[in-house]
Amino acid sequence: xxxGVFSLLCGALLLAQDVAAQQPxxxxxxxxxxxxxxxxxxxxxxxxxxxxxxxxxxxxxxxKLNNTVGGNLQVNIPPGAPCYNTFKGPLGDVQTYNxxxxxxxxxxxxxxxxxxxxxxxxxxxxxxxxxxxxxxxPTDTCTLGYYPVLVIMAKTTAHIQAGINFAREKNLRLVIRxxxxxxxxxxxxxxxxxxxxxxxxxxxxxxxxxGSCGYTGSAVTVGAGVQAFQVLEQANAMNPPKIMVTGECxxxxxxxxxxxxxxxxxxxxxxxxxxxxxLEFKVxxxxxxxxxxxxxxxxxxxxxxxxxxxxxxxxxxxATYKTFDDKASAGVLLDxxxxxxxxxxxxxxxxxxxxxYSTHFVDNGLYxxxxxxxxxxxxxxxxxxGIGKTPRELQxxxxxxxDDLDGIGITYTTSSxxxxxxxxxxxxxxxxxxxxNSALTGGWSIGRxxxxxxxxxIITAFQTVVGAGSFMVGHMWSAGHGLPEKEWAKSAVNPRFxxxxxxxxxxxxxxxxxxxxxxxxAQHKLTNVVDAALRxxxxxxxxxxxxxxxxxxxxxxxxxxxxxxxxxKLRKKFDPDGVFYAVxxxxxxxxxxxETGTRLCLKL
Ligand SMILES: Cc1cc2nc3c(=O)[nH]c(=O)nc-3n(C[C@H](O)[C@H](O)[C@H](O)COP(=O)(O)OP(=O)(O)OC[C@H]3O[C@@H](n4cnc5c(N)ncnc54)[C@H](O)[C@@H]3O)c2cc1C
Ligand SMILES: *[C@@H]1O[C@H](CO)[C@@H](O)[C@H](O)[C@H]1NC(C)=O
Ligand SMILES: *[C@@H]1O[C@H](CO)[C@@H](O)[C@H](O)[C@H]1NC(C)=O
Ligand SMILES: *[C@@H]1O[C@H](CO)[C@@H](O)[C@H](O)[C@H]1NC(C)=O
Numbered sequence: 001x002x003x004g005v006f007s008l009l010c011g012a013l014l015l016a017q018d019v020a021a022q023q024p025x026x027x028x029x030x031x032x033x034x035x036x037x038x039x040x041x042x043x044x045x046x047x048x049x050x051x052x053x054x055x056x057x058x059x060x061x062x063x064k065l066n067n068t069v070g071g072n073l074q075v076n077i078p079p080g081a082p083c084y085n086t087f088k089g090p091l092g093d094v095q096t097y098n099x100x101x102x103x104x105x106x107x108x109x110x111x112x113x114x115x116x117x118x119x120x121x122x123x124x125x126x127x128x129x130x131x132x133x134x135x136x137x138p139t140d141t142c143t144l145g146y147y148p149v150l151v152i153m154a155k156t157t158a159h160i161q162a163g164i165n166f167a168r169e170k171n172l173r174l175v176i177r178x179x180x181x182x183x184x185x186x187x188x189x190x191x192x193x194x195x196x197x198x199x200x201x202x203x204x205x206x207x208x209x210x211g212s213c214g215y216t217g218s219a220v221t222v223g224a225g226v227q228a229f230q231v232l233e234q235a236n237a238m239n240p241p242k243i244m245v246t247g248e249c250x251x252x253x254x255x256x257x258x259x260x261x262x263x264x265x266x267x268x269x270x271x272x273x274x275x276x277x278x279l280e281f282k283v284x285x286x287x288x289x290x291x292x293x294x295x296x297x298x299x300x301x302x303x304x305x306x307x308x309x310x311x312x313x314x315x316x317x318x319a320t321y322k323t324f325d326d327k328a329s330a331g332v333l334l335d336x337x338x339x340x341x342x343x344x345x346x347x348x349x350x351x352x353x354x355x356x357y358s359t360h361f362v363d364n365g366l367y368x369x370x371x372x373x374x375x376x377x378x379x380x381x382x383x384x385x386g387i388g389k390t391p392r393e394l395q396x397x398x399x400x401x402x403d404d405l406d407g408i409g410i411t412y413t414t415s416s417x418x419x420x421x422x423x424x425x426x427x428x429x430x431x432x433x434x435x436x437n438s439a440l441t442g443g444w445s446i447g448r449x450x451x452x453x454x455x456x457x458i459i460t461a462f463q464t465v466v467g468a469g470s471f472m473v474g475h476m477w478s479a480g481h482g483l484p485e486k487e488w489a490k491s492a493v494n495p496r497f498x499x500x501x502x503x504x505x506x507x508x509x510x511x512x513x514x515x516x517x518x519x520x521x522a523q524h525k526l527t528n529v530v531d532a533a534l535r536x537x538x539x540x541x542x543x544x545x546x547x548x549x550x551x552x553x554x555x556x557x558x559x560x561x562x563x564x565x566x567x568x569k570l571r572k573k574f575d576p577d578g579v580f581y582a583v584x585x586x587x588x589x590x591x592x593x594x595e596t597g598t599r600l601c602l603k604l
Contacts, residue, residue, distance in 0.1 A: 034171045035602075045594055048173045051090040057166075068166075069154070072153045080135065083138060084138050087142045091149070112434065126510065131147070145190075146188055151196055153196050161288045165288040168286060178197050178253040179256065182310075201226060212280055213296060223318055224315070225255075226253065228250045235423075246267075254274065259319060260311070262275050262307040263307075264544075266477075269478055269481045270481070273306075276490070279321065281302065286574060291314070300573075306491040308586060312580055312582060312587070330416065333381065333413075335412060338375075342377075346408065347377050351462065355455070355458065358501045359452065362477060365388070373465065376466070385422075442552070446503075446534070447541045450537065450539065454537060454538070461534050470526075475503045475504075496541070510522035578591065
């Protein structure tokens with residue numbers, strides 16, 4: 001089905017576009033020679049080049065790119081296309097129906113790893129515009145939505161360099177895609193060229209790091225496409241078993257968006273963010289040059305890559321992280337739902353008790369993952385984690401909370417287990433997650449001072465979130481607990497994060513193909529009702545760039561605080577022409593996706 005597609009590029013289909021009306025425009029301070037002038041409302045814009053524009057590359061130029069990337073350039077077809085007779089793409093119609101392929105994509109749609117291995121799928125489908133979902137009605141229309149137009153399945157550093165150079169010279173929208181986990185839609189993009197880095201799968205351990213100064217312990221070097229479960233499995237097989245900081249989710253990549261946003265997980269109490277444990281990156285900057293970034297070489301770039309924002313400073317090809325000896329660990333589960341009480345007052349009293357102990361939990365080194373309101377009135381703590389603790393020691397930390405719960409007469413379901421390593425706990429007690437659903441996600445993080453001084457208001461805000469038909473995922477940890485204070489400033493993550501005790505994700509369900517008015521209402525609810533309640537209740541907190549409202553107000557301050565000014569300078573240094581773009585990352589102030597989130601343009 002893909003073989004015959006390339007011929008479609010020849011015509012460079014100009015369709016409804018009025019080429020004569022397109023004015024090439026140059027933009028002061030930017031090197032790209034080709035821009036498209038457009039206006040939206042009363043504002044004028046210089047836009048990147050899209051199919052149908054005078055500056056969209058021609059057949060020969062794409063063929064040359066394809067040769068440079070070893071034949072790994074593909075015309076992108078949405079994953080659900082085999083269920084449709086016709087894919088109506090920006091480069092022309094393609095006949096796509098294939099019963100066996102349709103069955104495969106239909107039965108695997110909610111499977112994370114299936115979606116991860118597709119060239120351009122977004123695991124949260126909202127930002128693909130949710131077009132072309134698997135269907136039993138093949139006569140329906142499959143369109144590209146916000147899925148990319150073309151994708152380079154990169155196999156070598158040179159392929160990535162070729163993709164960056166092509167996008168920079170032709171002024172195309174460039175998207176870097178690893179696993180597609182992104183909550184903010186940053187690994188898809190309307191009209192874009194994607195570089196898929198998931199093929200970079202090398203994993204190499206060392207007992208003695210000899211690279212940058214100051215650390216001679218054990219480390220692991222991973223390729224850009226490696227996922228947490230892959231490296232953790234190999235680390236665990238070592239003698240003695242090793243572990244590294246990853247997210248709580250085993251399928252997220254460890255060298256892509258996670259580290260560039262910071263990367264928090266169950267080990268954060270001991271070693272900080274994943275970014276704090278980074279020793280070196282191999283990275284290709286917007287000029288197409290492969291660089292080493294470490295505390296010795298390009299230390300400014302090294303700092304920015306450690307939490308300064310994904311897809312903003314370069315494409316990471318490979319990352320090296322500290323590894324640590326794993327420890328015996330204990331976990332406890334807790335559930336309170338309508339099988340325990342239907343009395344809302346009593347339920348929220350229990351939530352208040354649980355949450356009031358957040359500072360106590362993190363001060364005792366616990367990591368706590370919980371969901372609130374997924375089925376309305378329910379609290380699902382899955383799990384409390386005590387790394388280096390026995391079940392008895394963990395129970396002792398939790399006992400004051402259980403005593404208080406017993407004191408208000410609420411019943412609950414709980415269980416406890418001990419494991420030889422944290423890795424065993426991770427594989428047993430953490431739940432797997434599904435892909436293929438649509439929602440808007442946001443979030444806010446709560447500071448220690450907020451819990452200490454303003455706790456009733458925090459619980460009222462939780463009630464607002466759940467009352468709005470939204471729900472929350474909480475992560476209690478302290479990124480300042482185990483990591484010495486002199487290390488904190490070595491990463492670009494918001495300094496406020498060192499005092500956070502609960503990092504929340506908020507979820508507002510909405511279809512990616514819902515009417516535009518419904519989408520606008522959902523975005524409004526996320527920004528101005530749900531997250532606003534949390535922000536107001538926790539003024540000492542901040543927001544996490546990887547799990548946040550893409551349209552977070554005052555995002556510079558919310559995501560990076562005092563580090564923002566330095567990050568802005570570094571963005572101008574390493575990507576002066578805006579080759580990379582991810583919403584609300586340093587230096588994107590003048591960029592907008594106009595015409596209903598489609599064309600990426602500079603505001604003039
Ligand atoms: C189910 C789930 C659980 C999660 N749990 C956690 C958690 O416990 N802790 C946590 O901190 N976060 C967590 N996250 C958020 C996670 O940090 C982000 O989704 C992150 O962006 C994923 O990165 P990725 O590379 O795997 O995904 P992608 O979606 O492929 O990429 C994400 C972003 O990184 C950019 N990018 C990817 N690879 C590269 C590269 N090599 N060079 C430059 N830019 C690149 C992309 O352009 C995009 O902007 C979770 C997300 C999900 C969906
Ligand atoms: C790139 O080349 C490969 C190998 O020749 C081919 O299969 C593929 O269709 C080409 N890509 C495009 C977009 O034409
Ligand atoms: C995206 O979806 C909206 C409906 O939610 C629709 O109005 C719009 O045309 C779609 N755009 C594309 C490019 O698919
Ligand atoms: C609900 O719980 C609250 C708090 O314990 C209690 O005061 C109230 O009487 C209960 N209501 C009902 C209907 O049982």
